[in-house]
Amino acid sequence: MNDCIFCKIVKGEIPCSKIYEDSNVLAFLDIKPINPGHTLVIPKKHFINVFDSAEEDWSSVMKAVRTVSFAVKKAVDADGLNIMSNNGINAGQVVMHAHTHIIPRLKDDCLKLWPGKDYREGEMDKIKHKIVSFLKE
């Protein structure tokens, strides 16, 4: 994609702090980290997000995410990591080239990712059945 910022990074047209590369995947530091070491893992091939992905392409990214996670955790001496991807505008996706965030978490970093809501009476069971029915399609 010509106007995609992450495709430009893959092609070397925009610089990045490269962490890892294989034939399908590139990992580099996020320019605006939640914590130092915040890394993005992206497919070299342009697709938008999980809904636009082939299973093997998504799997390649997840394999690299696992590899890179160990190094990030050690490098910044993190207690743990959040591994997450925003899929769709309402999920917070800003860059429309698939990417997975590896976010180092430190004791007392005060980042609260999401507050949990309560289900209404019967709602949980209804949603469960609906999701399971779509899995059978």
Ligand code: 5GP
């Ligand atoms: P999203 O909200 O789409 O999941 O996150 C996109 C991420 O890409 C953001 O965390 C943002 O800081 C990062 N980002 C956007 N443009 C660039 C860039 O040119 N270089 C790097 N390294 N990160 C970028």
Ligand code: ZN
């Ligand atoms: Zn792209």
